[in-house]
Amino acid sequence: MDSLNYELIKPDKCLADFVESYWQLHNKADDNKEITLLPDGKIDMIFTKSSAEEFQIILLGLTTLPDKVVLPANTMMFAISFKLLATEYILQTPVAGLLDNAKILPAGFWGFHPDDLSDFNEFCHKAYQIISSLLPAGGADTRKLELFNLLYGSEGAVTVNELSEKVFWSARQMNRYFNQEYGISLKTYCNILRFRASFRHIKDGKLYPQQNFSDQSHFIKEVKKLSGALPKQLKQNKDGRFIQFSTLGRS
Incomplete structure (x- = not known):
């Protein structure tokens, strides 16, 4: 770097x-x-x-x-x-x-x-x-604000049903909104946020579940699906090619 x-x-x-x-x-x-x-x-x-x-x-x-x-x-x-x-x-x-x-x-x-x-x-x-x-003069939709605050606050470690109950928005409607606006389902987005949150754990050498993954094999499977690499390969970060790991914590 x-x-x-x-x-x-x-x-x-x-x-x-x-x-x-x-x-x-x-x-x-x-x-x-x-x-x-x-x-x-x-x-x-x-x-x-x-x-x-x-x-x-x-x-x-x-x-x-x-x-x-x-x-x-x-x-x-x-x-x-x-x-x-x-x-x-x-x-x-x-x-x-x-x-x-x-x-x-x-x-x-x-x-x-x-x-x-x-x-x-x-x-x-x-x-x-x-x-x-x-910035919108009337502010953003309060239900959407609450939804995203919960998503970012939990770093994706929350189920769609839990979100639905807390923001009083049906899972079907939320998924329709996500697919129309962003091209993915709400669950998929939760998985991405949870994966991102694992960066700091993996960089610290914690190569096991930290973000509400069901077990070790599930954690490894999700990491490999989203990164193309095993957790230990991300940790090694050969040649600094995984740029988010190389810059993690730097400002």
Whole structure:
């Protein structure tokens, strides 16, 4: 990771229901870096440029599979990681069609340009101003807010039936909402959040269930399905290819 510079900033409290974080990743090396991105339950808007590629703004939908990508030499990447409610209230578009996929946004989207990648703090301030201006005047649906607070608070270690009882929303209706808006079922999203929560345990060498998995074999099966690797392989993180493990706890 010596050639990669990583920084993460949490959003202002007023954006906490919609923005998970801002982050920047800079490949300072003159060589390409192969990395693997793991499903983490976020929607990412990535602003990137390199010596070989022009400035682009890319919107990534939810992922359910590990994604092997090449980070070009001398790449600068700034990003906004959105929570799911942002698609409805900030981006104002479903991302079901972007499941395990991405799209390039128009040049000048939200008024961002290549020069905005010269200062990460200024980038975050500009993003804050834009997103703040897009906040819904009447606030988000309180039932959806409660649903997502329970999901994030439990880190996915909750059943669909438990959620249904607590937010007074039928499992069928919640699943329809998730499939239409995000392209996956609510249970699948819970599994992704639970998998993401296991990152810190695996990195600490706890290669056994921590997040309400039924048993060891279930834990290993879920980790391998979502990462393509066994827990011990994630822990080893050969060549730092699992980027979320390499940057875990760094800011």
